[in-house]
Every structure is written in structure tokens, then in C-alpha cells.
Amino acid sequence: MGLFRKRRSLRQGIGCLRLADYNTGHAECTSFCSRAELKIVFLAGLASGARIRAETAQRFSWAQFELARRFRLPSPEIVLTASSSEASEWRHSIWQQMLSAAIPAKYGHKFINPEALKTESWPDGRAKYVPNGLRMVETLLLREYSEADVVTTCIENLDKFVGPETKLVAIHAHNPLGISYATDVYSKLAGENLMPVNAAEFLKIVTHPVIKKYRPKIVVGGPGAWQLERANRLDEFKIDYLIDGEIEKVFSDLFRRIMAGDPSLERVIKLPKSAQPTVEEIPVVRHRSTFGVVEITRGCGRGCQFCGPATKVGRSFPLDHILQSAEVNAREGATEVMLASEDMFLYEQLPNFETNVPALEKLFESVAAVPGIETIQTSHITIAPVVKDPTIIERLTPHVVPYSHLRHPDSTDPNNCIADPIIGLETGSPRLFEIFMKGKAYPYKAHQWRDVVLKGMETLNRHNWFPFCTFIIGLPGETEQDTKESLNLLYDLRDAKGMFVPTWFVPLENTRMEKKASAKLIEMTDLQWEFFFTCWKYNREFYAADRSSYQWTFGVPLYYRLLGKRLFGEGIKYPLWRFAGWPDRFMRKRLYLDFTGYKRSKKIMRAPVDQIVPGFKSVREHGLNMIDATQLQYLAAGADAAPATGS
Numbered sequence: 001m002g003l004f005r006k007r008r009s010l011r012q013g014i015g016c017l018r019l020a021d022y023n024t025g026h027a028e029c030t031s032f033c034s035r036a037e038l039k040i041v042f043l044a045g046l047a048s049g050a051r052i053r054a055e056t057a058q059r060f061s062w063a064q065f066e067l068a069r070r071f072r073l074p075s076p077e078i079v080l081t082a083s084s085s086e087a088s089e090w091r092h093s094i095w096q097q098m099l100s101a102a103i104p105a106k107y108g109h110k111f112i113n114p115e116a117l118k119t120e121s122w123p124d125g126r127a128k129y130v131p132n133g134l135r136m137v138e139t140l141l142l143r144e145y146s147e148a149d150v151v152t153t154c155i156e157n158l159d160k161f162v163g164p165e166t167k168l169v170a171i172h173a174h175n176p177l178g179i180s181y182a183t184d185v186y187s188k189l190a191g192e193n194l195m196p197v198n199a200a201e202f203l204k205i206v207t208h209p210v211i212k213k214y215r216p217k218i219v220v221g222g223p224g225a226w227q228l229e230r231a232n233r234l235d236e237f238k239i240d241y242l243i244d245g246e247i248e249k250v251f252s253d254l255f256r257r258i259m260a261g262d263p264s265l266e267r268v269i270k271l272p273k274s275a276q277p278t279v280e281e282i283p284v285v286r287h288r289s290t291f292g293v294v295e296i297t298r299g300c301g302r303g304c305q306f307c308g309p310a311t312k313v314g315r316s317f318p319l320d321h322i323l324q325s326a327e328v329n330a331r332e333g334a335t336e337v338m339l340a341s342e343d344m345f346l347y348e349q350l351p352n353f354e355t356n357v358p359a360l361e362k363l364f365e366s367v368a369a370v371p372g373i374e375t376i377q378t379s380h381i382t383i384a385p386v387v388k389d390p391t392i393i394e395r396l397t398p399h400v401v402p403y404s405h406l407r408h409p410d411s412t413d414p415n416n417c418i419a420d421p422i423i424g425l426e427t428g429s430p431r432l433f434e435i436f437m438k439g440k441a442y443p444y445k446a447h448q449w450r451d452v453v454l455k456g457m458e459t460l461n462r463h464n465w466f467p468f469c470t471f472i473i474g475l476p477g478e479t480e481q482d483t484k485e486s487l488n489l490l491y492d493l494r495d496a497k498g499m500f501v502p503t504w505f506v507p508l509e510n511t512r513m514e515k516k517a518s519a520k521l522i523e524m525t526d527l528q529w530e531f532f533f534t535c536w537k538y539n540r541e542f543y544a545a546d547r548s549s550y551q552w553t554f555g556v557p558l559y560y561r562l563l564g565k566r567l568f569g570e571g572i573k574y575p576l577w578r579f580a581g582w583p584d585r586f587m588r589k590r591l592y593l594d595f596t597g598y599k600r601s602k603k604i605m606r607a608p609v610d611q612i613v614p615g616f617k618s619v620r621e622h623g624l625n626m627i628d629a630t631q632l633q634y635l636a637a638g639a640d641a642a643p644a645t646g647s
């Protein structure tokens with residue numbers, strides 16, 4: 001009787017495990033089996049590729065998992081991975097991750113907390129979270145393969161999965177060589193040929209011993225994959241295929257050809273604009289993404305020439321799709337979601353780039369109600385809508401600020417919470433603005449940009465939005481006068497609350513400026529260095545005001561003597577001194593801006609103007625190069641665009 005019961009429970013265990021495997025990709029059985037029986041069930045489960053839940057898997061030792069894998073399991077056909085610096089959720093901060101990855105790998109151990117490169121795995125070795133783009137590829141693969149054949153893992157566990165049967169390893173590349181705006185600049189401050197952490201981490205994957213041993217096909221995709229082609233490193237890293245573009249629409253056919261080694265397939269696969277999927281063609285991801293990223297929009301339409309999303313058709317994901325993605329993340333342990341967008345104000349946008357506030361309110365309310373989600377992070381916004389209708393921020397603040405995990409003592413929120421969306425301010429020069437990014441200020445004109453930035457910042461700060469603002473130094477044709485205009489804007493922002501991050505111009509692939517030359521650190525003018533280090537003086541004072549400035553006051557001159565002067569010349573000397581906290585009265589004759597006697601105010605900054613009258617009435621006015629997403633249905637049908645209904 002006892003034996004019969006044991007056999008029955010074992011059979012039930014295996015049966016329920018199989019069912020769970022095929023239906024959900026997970027396995028869990030605790031009802032009938034004894035501890036010993038459970039072990040047999042789950043080791044058998046491993047052989048059938050089931051994914052074991054954490055609480056169940058804790059009953060087994062690593063050795064048992066290993067045994068099962070090595071002797072009973074074939075290696076999966078497809079392994080997906082991403083570098084630790086891109087997959088890590090360290091501090092739940094995208095910009096801290098971004099800047100950490102900009103540090104030269106040589107000095108990484110000194111400046112990077114080892115936690116910043118840590119990722120987490122399930123007991124079976126699969127990654128708990130990876131970049132959202134990789135999750136999307138996994139989801140598309142899981143339409144045609146089982147979970148046993150497709151494994152997403154971190155580099156630490158690559159050797160547990162890549163084996164003789166593995167046909168393909170797909171690598172997500174956000175910034176594989178570190179030649180994007182931020183990393184390219186900051187890593188070079190310590191020397192021209194230093195490799196940033198991002199690049200070093202990518203290298204660890206492509207040179208991993210198991211990759212060399214089993215020689216699976218290597219496919220690289222993601223927003224920074226183009227860097228490998230531009231730097232001509234495909235042969236060196238033995239990359240078989242590089243995919244550049246949105247993949248969902250063409251995935252099935254493309255992957256079949258890749259797996260079959262179709263000789264007619266180009267090595268560098270550039271997906272055209274016509275291959276961009278509709279939101280209906282983009283599935284809900286099957287597993288959790290790093291930072292709990294949930295896409296709410298794709299594409300922009302404001303038309304900035306240096307920007308990739310500018311060329312993508314603007315799309316908003318249906319609320320149901322967004323909530324399902326949030327639920328997937330929460331179910332697998334995420335307590336925070338990041339609502340990813342090129343501009344949050346484009347979500348369900350109305351004609352003429354009007355912000356749809358009710359839709360945004362509903363979005364935040366619904367996401368906050370997802371069981372398990374405690375905090376919500378925003379990604380990018382533009383500043384012009386904040387000025388056009390300040391009630392947008394007023395109405396959204398109760399849905400955004402209290403749900404942020406970020407704190408700052410200057411916040412008036414009861415818990416000192418702040419929102420820190422990313423905003424591209426780019427330049428203070430109306431001339432450069434007019435040439436490269438005039439749609440960014442819509443409905444305002446280039447000459448109104450300074451007022452728009454100041455008014456927008458005042459409104460944002462008043463509601464505890466302390467944004468992460470980026471600037472681009474060295475846009476093609478930038479003159480001394482242009483840099484002075486940017487410095488003037490920066491001076492006007494001296495009491496603003498937020499982060500100001502200067503980057504150097506890099507011609508990104510798939511932008512209208514991809515053929516332009518990069519700005520070079522070595523060619524930076526004294527004014528550009530002043531701009532760069534004045535931004536960092538602000539950041540130091542705002543985010544590290546309570547910390548001792550002793551290390552900067554004496555460490556920075558040391559850097560100048562030992563390295564900075566040799567690498568960049570004497571032009572960086574006085575800007576560096578300002579950054580280090582030396583009083584401006586010693587440098588006022590050497591620098592453009594003069595902060596002598598100035599002390600940072602804790603009050604809300606005041607913009608010089610209260611009302612700014614929009615310079616444009618419609619996105620279709622002459623000279624604008626914007627795509628109004630609400631008009632696309634007319635454009636697609638070949639008909640004349642419907643009359644704009646906005647102001």
C-alpha cells in the first residue's frame with residue numbers, strides 16, 4: 001500500500017510538473033511527494049527543461065542541479081545573454097548604471113561598487129532579469145521553441161548552459177564598445193585608449209571559454225549593436241550576424257534563416273523603417289526585465305537630427321498591454337516598474353503633440369494598483385509641454401512623486417520623494433537649436449528655448465520633479481558664441497534642482513547626422529571645458545553638498561598635474577579648479593562665467609518670464625519636420641493628412 005502510494009505520488013508529481021512546464025514554463029509540486037521523491041521529480045523535471053521555482057529549488061544542492069545538467073540534459077539550442085553592466089539593477093538607477101559603465105575598466109575596481117555589476121539568477125541558473133530588448137527576443141523565440149530550448153542567463157552562468165547542442169548565442173548590446181554619448185567621453189578623461197566597463201563586460205561574453213569551445217553562432221542586437229560594425233570589430237569578435245532595428249515584425253522568418261545559415265542573408269541585417277512593427281505585433285514579454293522596464297511608447301516624431309527615435313513612427317502601447325507587462329515583472333519579484341518612453345508626454349498623444357493628461361493619470365493609477373508594485377520610475381520627458389500647460393505637472397505629481405524611490409532633502413514631499421525624468425536640453429544656442437532640433441521646443445520656436453527651459457524647470461522643481469538634464473557639447477559647427485549661449489543658459493539654471501550631464505556629440509547610427517564627425521575631447525575649447533566642469537560643479541553641490549569637499553579641493557589639482565594637463569592641455573585648468581570648489585574670485589579673469597559671491601539658494605528658482613506665447617500653431621507649419629502620430633493613419637492610407645485640431 002505504501003509502495004503504491006509512493007508510486008502514485010511520484011507519477012502525479014511528474015505529471016503536474018510536465019503540465020506546469022508546458023503551460024507556464026514553471027514547475028512546482030509539493031502536494032504528494034516526500035523530500036526524496038521530490039528530488040527525483042525535479043531532477044527529472046530539469047531533464048525535460050522545466051523551470052523550477054525558487055522556493056522549491058532551494059531544497060536541492062547546486063551539485064544536484066549540476067549533475068542533472070551534465071549527465072541528463074542536452075544543452076539548450078539557444079542561449080540569450082547581456083553584459084553585467086547592462087543587466088544589473090544596481091540602486092534601481094539608470095543614470096548611475098550609465099555613468100558607472102563610463103568608468104574605465106582599468107580603474108573600475110576603485111570607483112565601482114562591485115554590487116553595480118551583480119545580477120541575480122534563479123536557482124536553475126537562468127537570469128532573474130535582463131534588459132527588456134533581450135526579454136522581447138526571448139518572448140518571440142518562445143512562440144516557436146520550448147523553455148528547454150531557450151535559456152536567458154547572465155555571464156556567470158554561461159558555462160552552465162552553452163554546450164555542444166547550443167546552436168546560437170544571442171547577445172543584447174546597449175553600448176558594447178562604449179562609444180555612445182556618455183561613456184565615450186567620461187572613460188577618456190583618464191586616457192585616450194582606455195576601455196570603459198561596458199566594453200570590458202561585452203568582451204567577457206564574446207571571449208568566454210565556452211563560446212570558444214563550442215563555437216555557436218553569435219548574433220548581436222540591441223540599440224548599440226551598430227557600434228561593432230562602425231568599429232569594424234565583427235571579425236575580431238567572431239560575430240556571425242548583427243541585427244540593427246526593431247525586430248518583432250520580421251522575427252520569425254529572420255530567425256529561421258539565421259538558424260539555417262541562409263547564405264543569402266547579409267551579415268549586418270539593417271531592418272528598414274517599413275519593418276517597424278505596430279503595437280499589435282509587439283507581444284507582452286514573458287519574463288522580468290531589468291528595472292522592471294515596461295514600454296509605454298516607441299518612437300517620437302519631434303525630428304531631432306541626432307536622435308534615433310526621431311526616425312521611428314510614434315506608437316503608444318494599449319493600457320492592457322502595459323498592465324500585463326507590469327504584472328509579469330511583479331510576478332517575478334520586481335517591486336518597481338520603469339515606464340519607458342522617449343517622451344512620456346507622447347503617451348496616447350492628442351493631435352498636434354497635445355499631452356493626454358487623463359490617459360497618463362489612468363496609466364499611473366492602473367500601474368500603481370498592480371499587486372506587488374511599490375514604486376514607479378519614469379524615463380524621458382520633453383520640457384515644452386510642461387510650459388505649454390503647467391497643469392500637466394500639477395495633475396501628474398500625486399501619481400508620480402510619492403511613488404518614486406528617489407529622495408532629496410530639498411523636496412517638499414512629506415517623504416522627500418522626487419521624480420527625476422531625463423530631459424534632453426542639449427544646447428543654449430538658438431542657432432544650433434534651429435538647425436538640429438527645432439521640433440523639440442514645439443510649439444515654441446528656437447529663439448524661445450532659453451525661456452522655455454527656465455520656465456519649465458521652475459514648474460518642475462515646484463512640484464518636486466528634479467530632472468536629469470543632458471547637454472550635447474561639440475555639435476557640428478559649434479562656435480565660441482554658441483558655447484557662450486549654452487554657458488549663459490547654465491548660469492540661469494544655477495539655482496535649479498536637478499542633475500546636469502554634459503556629453504560630447506557622437507553621430508549615432510540611423511540618425512540624420514550619422515555621417516557627421518564626432519566631437520573630439522582633444523579639440524575641446526576652453527569654453528567647452530568650462531561648460532563641462534560647471535555642470536559637474538552644480539551636480540556636486542546639489543547631490544553631495546553634505547560631503548566633504550576636501551578630496552575634490554586637493555585631488556582635482558593633483559589630477560590636473562599628473563594627467564589632465566598632459567591629455568587635454570591647460571584649457572581644463574581653471575574649469576577644473578571651479579569644479580573642485582576653489583572660489584571664483586581666483587579665476588574670474590580666466591573664465592567666462594563669474595560666480596564670485598554667489599551662494600546656492602534652496603528656494604525654488606524663478607524664471608525671468610511667466611508667460612511664453614507659442615511661436616507655432618501647428619506641427620504642419622513650414623520648416624518643422626515633425627511627425628504627428630495621430631495623423632499616421634491618413635499618411636499610411638496615402639490621403640491628405642487630416643486637419644490638425646489643436647491650437
Ligand code: SF4
Nearest residue numbers: 300303304307310342
Ligand atoms: S525630442 Fe528629439 S531627442 Fe528627444 S526623443 Fe524626440 S526626437 Fe529624440
